[in-house]
Amino acid sequence: MRVLLVSGASGIGRSIASAVVDRGGEVILAGRQRDSLDAAVSELGPGASAVTIDLGDELSITQAAAEIGPVDHIVSLAADHANGPITELDPGAIRKAFDAKVIGPILLAKHFSPQLREGGSFLFFSGVAAWRPAPGLSVMVTTNGAVAFLVEALAVELAPTRVNALSPGIVDSGAWDSMGSGKDTLFADTARTNPVRRVGQPSDIAAAALSLLTNTFVTGVTLHVDGGGRLA
Numbered sequence: 001m002r003v004l005l006v007s008g009a010s011g012i013g014r015s016i017a018s019a020v021v022d023r024g025g026e027v028i029l030a031g032r033q034r035d036s037l038d039a040a041v042s043e044l045g046p047g048a049s050a051v052t053i054d055l056g057d058e059l060s061i062t063q064a065a066a067e068i069g070p071v072d073h074i075v076s077l078a079a080d081h082a083n084g085p086i087t088e089l090d091p092g093a094i095r096k097a098f099d100a101k102v103i104g105p106i107l108l109a110k111h112f113s114p115q116l117r118e119g120g121s122f123l124f125f126s127g128v129a130a131w132r133p134a135p136g137l138s139v140m141v142t143t144n145g146a147v148a149f150l151v152e153a154l155a156v157e158l159a160p161t162r163v164n165a166l167s168p169g170i171v172d173s174g175a176w177d178s179m180g181s182g183k184d185t186l187f188a189d190t191a192r193t194n195p196v197r198r199v200g201q202p203s204d205i206a207a208a209a210l211s212l213l214t215n216t217f218v219t220g221v222t223l224h225v226d227g228g229g230r231l232a
């Protein structure tokens with residue numbers, strides 16, 4: 001299994017990379033920060049390599065497609081946030097959020113679908129916020145929600161290539177570390193209110209991602225791996 005992982009050097013993507021390498025597969029880590037990609041490649045060992053992709057730059061995607069050659073699966077976990085009151089949002093930040101979650105995945109499908117191996121698939125990342133709207137999260141809700149519709153459309157257009165989405169709940173991926181003590185409050189509230197009574201771990205998401213990549217009868221779905229958080 002040869003897998004391109006956009007945003008695979010850290011967080012949930014890094015956990016998926018380890019899971020693929022552990023089962024004898026090959027990962028190509030893609031992202032904007034070459035240093036962190038190279039560091040993750042040396043940790044993962046001979047099954048890993050790196051390529052530079054900025055989902056806001058179509059040329060970088062075209063060049064990566066030519067450089068990498070055929071792959072089995074494309075996974076994109078990229079996210080860029082534009083949170084805050086709607087009256088204060090910066091259009092540039094909004095566009096970057098759409099580049100990372102919506103336009104970037106469309107461009108990945110455009111440039112990589114012709115070179116996907118038989119039985120291959122795309123996996124894009126949505127998020128529980130889409131099903132839990134709240135003030136200040138309108139862009140996050142919309143971009144994550146768009147992913148769920150995008151995979152249905154692409155599953156039809158790219159058939160028999162499979163196209164799926166995964167929607168994590170609150171996961172201790174490192175993404176929340178900058179919140180300081182706010183992270184503890186968020187995690188305690190999540191564990192108190194969601195049906196499984198805990199936050200997620202990257203390994204929870206990696207296990208579900210591997211299932212979506214390998215189950216050849218699943219396409220056009222958004223799998224909620226959120227501890228039931230969207231229902232709480």
Ligand SMILES: NC(=O)c1ccc[n+]([C@@H]2O[C@H](COP(=O)([O-])OP(=O)(O)OC[C@H]3O[C@@H](n4cnc5c(N)ncnc54)[C@H](OP(=O)(O)O)[C@@H]3O)[C@@H](O)[C@H]2O)c1
Binds near residue numbers: 031
């Ligand atoms: N962690 C959670 O609790 C949670 C909850 C719901 C949904 N999710 C979703 O799950 C996915 C993975 O989450 P995570 O917490 O592991 O990751 P994360 O910390 O949100 O990291 C996302 C990464 O996307 C990369 N990125 C942003 N714009 C990009 C672009 N234009 N081109 C290429 N890369 C770009 C950034 O890399 P650089 O800045 O280094 O380039 C960043 O490291 C995300 O899609 C996230 O929205 C996570």
